[in-house]
Amino acid sequence: xxxxxxxxxxxxxxxxxxxxxxxxxxxxxxxxxxxxxxxxxxxxxxxxxxxxxxxxxxxxxxxxxxxxxxxxxxxxxxxxxxxxxxxxxxxxxxxxxxxxxxxxxxxxxxxxxxxxxxxxxxxxxxxxxxxxxxxxxxxxxxxxxxxxxxxxxxxxxxxxxxxxxxxxxxxxxxxxxxxxxxxxxxxxxxxxxxxxxxxxxxxxxxxxxxxxxxxxxxxxxxxxxxxxxxxxxxxxxxxxxxxxxxxxxxxxxxxxxxxxxxxxxxxxxxxxxxxxxxxxxxxxxx
Amino acid sequence: xxxxxxxxxxxxxxxxxxxxxxxxxxxxxxxxxxxxxxxxxxxxxxxxxxxxxxxxxxxxxxxxxxxxxxxxxxxxxxxxxxxxxxxxxxxxxxxxxxxxxxxxxxxxxxxxxxxxxxxxxxxxxxxxxxxxxxxxxxxxxxxxxxxxxxxxxxxxxxxxxxxxxxxxxxxxxxxxxxxxxxxxxxxxxxxxxxxxxxxxxxxxxxxxxxxxxxxxxxxxxxxxxxxxxxxxxxxxxxxxxxxxxxxxxxxxxxxxxxx
Ligand SMILES: Nc1ncnc2c1ncn2[C@@H]1O[C@H](COP(=O)(O)OP(=O)(O)OP(=O)(O)O)[C@@H](O)[C@H]1O
Ligand SMILES: [Mg+2]
Numbered sequence: 296x297x298x299x300x301x302x303x304x305x306x307x308x309x310x311x312x313x314x315x316x317x318x319x320x321x322x323x324x325x326x327x328x329x330x331x332x333x334x335x336x337x338x339x340x341x342x343x344x345x346x347x348x349x350x351x352x353x354x355x356x357x358x359x360x361x362x363x364x365x366x367x368x369x370x371x372x373x374x375x376x377x378x379x380x381x382x383x384x385x386x387x388x389x390x391x392x393x394x395x396x397x398x399x400x401x402x403x404x405x406x407x408x409x410x411x412x413x414x415x416x417x418x419x420x421x422x423x424x425x426x427x428x429x430x431x432x433x434x435x436x437x438x439x440x441x442x443x444x445x446x447x448x449x450x451x452x453x454x455x456x457x458x459x460x461x462x463x464x465x466x467x468x469x470x471x472x473x474x475x476x477x478x479x480x481x482x483x484x485x486x487x488x489x490x491x492x493x494x495x496x497x498x499x500x501x502x503x504x505x506x507x508x509x510x511x512x513x514x515x516x517x518x519x520x521x522x523x524x525x526x527x528x529x530x531x532x533x534x535x536x537x538x539x540x541x542x543x544x545x546x547x548x549x550x551x552x553x554x555x556x557x558x559x560x561x562x563x564x565x566x567x568x569x570x571x572x573x574x575x576x577x578x579x580x581x
Numbered sequence: 582x583x584x585x586x587x588x589x590x591x592x593x594x595x596x597x598x599x600x601x602x603x604x605x606x607x608x609x610x611x612x613x614x615x616x617x618x619x620x621x622x623x624x625x626x627x628x629x630x631x632x633x634x635x636x637x638x639x640x641x642x643x644x645x646x647x648x649x650x651x652x653x654x655x656x657x658x659x660x661x662x663x664x665x666x667x668x669x670x671x672x673x674x675x676x677x678x679x680x681x682x683x684x685x686x687x688x689x690x691x692x693x694x695x696x697x698x699x700x701x702x703x704x705x706x707x708x709x710x711x712x713x714x715x716x717x718x719x720x721x722x723x724x725x726x727x728x729x730x731x732x733x734x735x736x737x738x739x740x741x742x743x744x745x746x747x748x749x750x751x752x753x754x755x756x757x758x759x760x761x762x763x764x765x766x767x768x769x770x771x772x773x774x775x776x777x778x779x780x781x782x783x784x785x786x787x788x789x790x791x792x793x794x795x796x797x798x799x800x801x802x803x804x805x806x807x808x809x810x811x812x813x814x815x816x817x818x819x820x821x822x823x824x825x826x827x828x829x830x831x832x833x834x835x836x837x838x839x840x
Contacts, residue, residue: 382739400743412740416758428750477744 327393328403328480328513330356330379335388337374338538347538348374352388354532354541356481361507361551362515363528365567371539372517373409376483379515380406392481402429405479407487409517411466413458413473420445420454423473430477444472447506464491464499471503475510484516488523496520500527504552525563526555533570543570623805628812631805640794641809645817647789648779651707655714656775660768663719667726667764672756677727688724692717692774693781705786710779717778718771725767729760762833769825776818780810791817 337349348371356362366372377383379390381400390397392404413422423441445454448468450461458466467487474482487503488496500523507514507527518524524531525547533543545563553560591598605625611617612624635641670677670684695713703709733756741755783792791810798806 380743382742400745402745406743408736408739410736412736414737414740414754414758417754425746425750425754426744428754429745429747 328358329391329393330354330481330513330515331389331391332375332379333389333391335375335378335386335390336538337371337378337383337386349378349386350538350540352539352541354544356513356515358480358513359511360513361527361529362513362532363524363530364515364517364532364534365519365521365524366517366534366539367536367571368519370534370536372534373485375539376406376485376515376517380404380483382406402426402477403480404483405474405477405481406483407467407470407474407485409485409489411458411463411470413466413469415458418455418457419450419461419469422458422469423476426473426476440476444476447475448472449502464488464495467491468499468502471506475506475512478510479512481513481515484514486517486519489519496523501552503527508551521564521567522555522560525560525567526553527551531563531567533567535570543567620802621804623808628805628808631803632809632812635794635806635809641813644789644791644794645813647787647793648776648783648791651710651782651790652714652772652775652779655711655779656718656772658711659715659718659775660722660771662715663722663724663767663771664726664764666719667723667728667767668730670723671727671730671760684723688720692778696782696785700786710782710787713782714775714778717774721770721774722764722767725763725770726760729763730756732763733759762829765825765829765832769822769829772825773818773822776814776821780814 332352332354335349335352336347338345338347340346352375354362364372364375374383378386379392379397381397381404384398392401397404413419414425417425420441423444424437427437427440445451448471450465450468450472453461453465453469458469461469467490471484471487484503488499491499503514503516504527506512516524516527525545528547529551531545531547532541533545534540535542545567547563549557549559608622609625612619612622616622632641670680692713695716696709699709699713703712737755737759741751746754779790780792780795783790784796785792787793787796791814795807795810798804798810
């Protein structure tokens with residue numbers, strides 16, 4: 296695969312590129328990319344009254360782990376990802392990445408928004424390259440990275456297309472490529488497959504899994520879809536709304552890739568459905 | 582087969598093309614009744630003949646050129662300054678807090694109302710005309726630029742923050758393209774205003790230009806020359822507007838996601 300040949304980038308501030316003995320470098324890298332969210336609460340002011348959106352959220356994402364977050368609409372999933380990404384610093388509690396408090400966005404933490412948020416005036420290729428804006432890297436390296444990531448998400452042939460000329464699913468894939476092109480240590484995905492049809496969705500789930508296995512990047516993915524959460528996640532975090540809080544943490548404990556029809560997967564799915572107040576579909580359809 | 586797109590174009594614009602002809606028809610009919618003296622209400626054919634005469638001896642073209650040159654320099658100065666002012670206020674809200682009020686008050690003064698003051702200050706030479714045009718071009722561009730910069734979609738600003746865009750990338754990849762459609766609308770408005778104001782200013786004081794030609798026609802009681810001036814002013818303004826509409830449509834062709 297073209298992707299395995301991806302060039303190492305000349306960035307100095309990354310633990311994995313310091314000249315330490317391999318074992319220490321690995322250990323450091325592991326430490327350096329652990330995400331800790333500790334007792335995080337967040338409220339928005341609506342009509343000058345505080346509306347609590349997140350309450351006492353704690354979680355740990357180990358390097359290379361795939362965490363999925365499920366929860367009803369409006370329970371604060373996007374808000375949580377924005378906090379981790381550093382786009383919103385107004386919260387209580389602690390968010391540490393590699394042991395250091397998150398104080399703003401960083402290229403080490405990538406985010407794929409719920410809507411693709413590509414720049415409508417840039418081509419797919421230019422959109423992906425726009426992620427390099429704050430890094431002094433040479434054009435040749437840039438071009439190579441963009442090309443590799445376009446291949447990674449299967450958008451070959453659409454390099455010169457504008458976002459409005461491609462389908463929603465393709466735009467979302469371009470957004471994933473844009474988030475990955477800086478090789479972040481952790482990738483936050485906000486319902487990246489929310490806008491695609493069921494068939495494409497199954498396909499893209501496997502693509503995401505492939506990318507995750509290939510890149511060894513930590514992933515935190517928000518989804519509405521319980522099956523998706525169980526199929527992809529090492530750990531599934533269930534949120535309850537108003538205010539958003541963690542009601543259950545499930546360690547899936549199965550190796551990846553998995554079989555969708557695995558009885559253990561189905562059992563976990565049922566267990567999570569039971570967490571929601573209206574488990575009607577599963578109770579009545581059997 | 583080859584004609585059909587052109588034909589379609591014509592068909593779509595037929596109603597708007599029809600109205601000038603109806604106007605000319607009514608004009609002709611009223612002239613026929615001799616209700617007004619023939620040297621006051623000039624019949625259309627005579628205006629057309631005068632137009633051809635003025636065209637043939639080069640006078641009309643020279644005057645259009647003279648007016649055009651003034652518009653060009655005044656517009657360039659005014660629109661350029663407007664672009665800078667609008668950008669600055671959009672990017673640094675503090676500036677708008679300081680100058681916003683002044684800006685709004687000055688904007689309320691009709692641009693021709695500056696003429697007497699400017700004539701006192703600069704005389705009736707070229708400087709006066711260029712300043713009054715620049716002033717007319719400044720506000721539409723400044724306002725639309727400010728508006729465009731202020732309304733850069735927030736969800737795209739998030740993207741810029743996420744990837745830590747530096748100033749240059751922020752301007753080039755986000756602010757300018759997001760504000761461009763709005764800026765172009767302002768530029769179009771500014772250009773048609775500049776054209777109007779140059780003709781008006783030349784009526785006051787000039788030795789060349791369309792406005793001067795009209796003023797001279799009035800003094801010589803050659804109303805047909807005045808009429809030619811009116812029609813030419815309208816047609817040139819229309820052409821400028823249409824040209825910029827094309828540019829505007831071209832640059833708005835990407836679909837900005839709403840929100
Ligand atoms: N900028 C904001 N200002 C005020 N309230 C906000 C803001 N952003 C989000 N909220 C509120 O916070 C709550 C959680 O929003 P959030 O977008 O995080 O939900 P979500 O779990 O991602 O929902 P969905 O699954 O529909 O995407 C909602 O009630 C929303 O109204
Ligand atoms: Mg959301």
